[in-house]
Amino acid sequence: MIGLGAFGRAHLQAYVRAGARIAAVADRDGGLARRTAEEFGVPASFANGVDLLDAVPVDGVSVVTSAASHVELAREATLRGRKVLLEKPIATTAAELALLPAAARSRILPGHVLRFEPLHQRLRAEITSGRIGPVLGVAAGRSRTRDHQRLYADVHPARMTGIHDIDLIAWLTGSPIRRVVASVEGDPASLVQAHLFSASGVGSSIRTSWLLPDDAAVEDELEVYGQEGVARLRVNSTGAVLYGQSRERPWASAPPADAPGLDAEIVHFLRWLRDDVEPLVSFAEAAHAVAVADAIVASGAAGGTPIDVLEVPS
Ligand SMILES: NC(=O)c1ccc[n+]([C@@H]2O[C@H](COP(=O)([O-])OP(=O)(O)OC[C@H]3O[C@@H](n4cnc5c(N)ncnc54)[C@H](O)[C@@H]3O)[C@@H](O)[C@H]2O)c1
Incomplete structure (x- = not known):
């Protein structure tokens, strides 16, 4: 370690x-x-x-x-x-x-x-099985406390927190992101809003903020819009819930956890050390997410100018 x-x-x-x-x-x-x-x-x-x-x-x-x-x-x-x-x-x-x-x-x-968290995996399984039809777009919101401005002063929120949603959007839509338009507000940067255009033609949005009071719990939401329905994943202090068409009967739920998926990620890593599995997340996917974050930072700095995402040589 x-x-x-x-x-x-x-x-x-x-x-x-x-x-x-x-x-x-x-x-x-x-x-x-x-x-x-x-x-x-x-x-x-x-x-x-x-x-x-x-x-x-x-x-x-x-x-x-x-x-x-x-x-x-x-x-x-x-x-x-x-x-x-x-x-x-x-x-x-x-x-x-x-x-x-x-x-x-x-x-x-x-x-x-x-990627290792069971509800996120279930969400992707529902999408790939066609449960909500062809995906039209994704909207992701991730709110964190103000102390992130101090604790992670050397990392832009797009790279630190937004990277989760960038990666989820590429994974859930099955398509890399080609172009972004972004606004970044606050000094230091603490509110990032970006529109992401995928190679497949799908448009998605992310909102990342580091503006909640320091004693507030996380507030994450992920909505995937399909031609035939919407899937919604909410994570907050009460736990996580994945909804399909019915608010009364969620597809799945989980109690609150400090680090959803971390146990599964560590077990996967240990299995990979023994050559039992192929890595669930590739270097190329993570490199792509960093390149998208770069484009968001650049677009925000340029007042919302559209910026093409650089391809990272493999
Ligand atoms: N996946 C997630 O949900 C998640 C959540 C929190 C943090 N993280 C990531 O984990 C990393 C650490 O975050 P954190 O919240 O623990 O930060 P932190 O600031 O609490 O801890 C970082 C630690 O690394 C040490 N360190 C820094 N540079 C070092 C170096 N060159 N050699 C040895 N030690 C060094 C520091 O002394 C410190 O103890 C970050 O990259 C962050 O993005 C991921």
């Missing part, structure tokens, strides 16, 4: 629940690394992730540091033959991904946690 902040701790707890043996932890805050190792009974701790990679022959590594170090740490780990569960956004910009050679890319599982 490299990166032991709020979400690194969640990874660690998920590894424990999955029965994995955690060989070593690292955080640039060496004291935090030491304390975390003691708390979880991990035999080694480091103040530098590369030192961990040099010293301990691990099978795989979770990189849960701040976004600015994702590419560098993934590169160092894959150069040493390790497989990496790399948190989103996998890079701060698509250009940064050029630092990762092809061999490195095939050793990275992007941590797009919602």
Whole structure:
């Protein structure tokens, strides 16, 4: 484990629940690394992730540091033959991904946690089975607390939070996004609204805000509009509910969870380490999401000018 902040701790707890043996932890805050190792009974701790990679022959590594170090740490780990569960956004910009050679890319599982979350998987299954007919568009809203402005000051909300919905839209529509028009408001940026045009001709929208009071719970909504119906997924403090045509009889529901899908993601990563499965999220998909986020940031900075999404070379 490299990166032991709020979400690194969640990874660690998920590894424990999955029965994995955690060989070593690292955080640039060496004291935090030491304390975390003691708390979880991990035999080694480091103040530098590369030192961990040099010293301990691990099978795989979770990189849960701040976004600015994702590419560098993934590169160092894959150069040493390790497989990496790399948190989103996998890079701060698509250009940064050029630092990762092809061999490195095939050793990275992007941590797009919602792809592993059962209700999101059910939503996609309903769509692909034709339950709502051909998809006409998707609208996604994701509201987070104001403290995100301080906690993630180095990452644009489109890249930090919007990336989930960018990826979900490409996954649910089965089509890459070619062009975006966006507005970004606030100083620092704290409200992002964007229209995304898919290669298939579908139009979708995302709204990401970091403006809720600090004690508020998440408020996420995802609506998929089909020719023959609408599917809606709501996630808030009371849990998650997936609705089809009837509000009284939802398709599925789940109790509140801190990190929906994280346990499934960690189990999938552990299976991938044993070569039991193909990665559920590809590097190319995560790279595409970063490129779309780049286009949103650029369109917002240019006052809503349409921006084409760059293709990331594979
Ligand atoms: N998928 C999700 O739903 C989800 C949710 C929260 C966070 N995340 C992702 O997880 C990552 C971490 O988020 P967080 O909320 O835990 O942030 P955080 O700031 O709480 O923790 C980051 C930790 O990484 C350490 N760190 C930073 N750079 C480092 C480096 N180069 N080497 C070693 N340690 C380093 C910091 O000291 C800190 O302890 C981010 O990329 C974020 O996008 C994903």
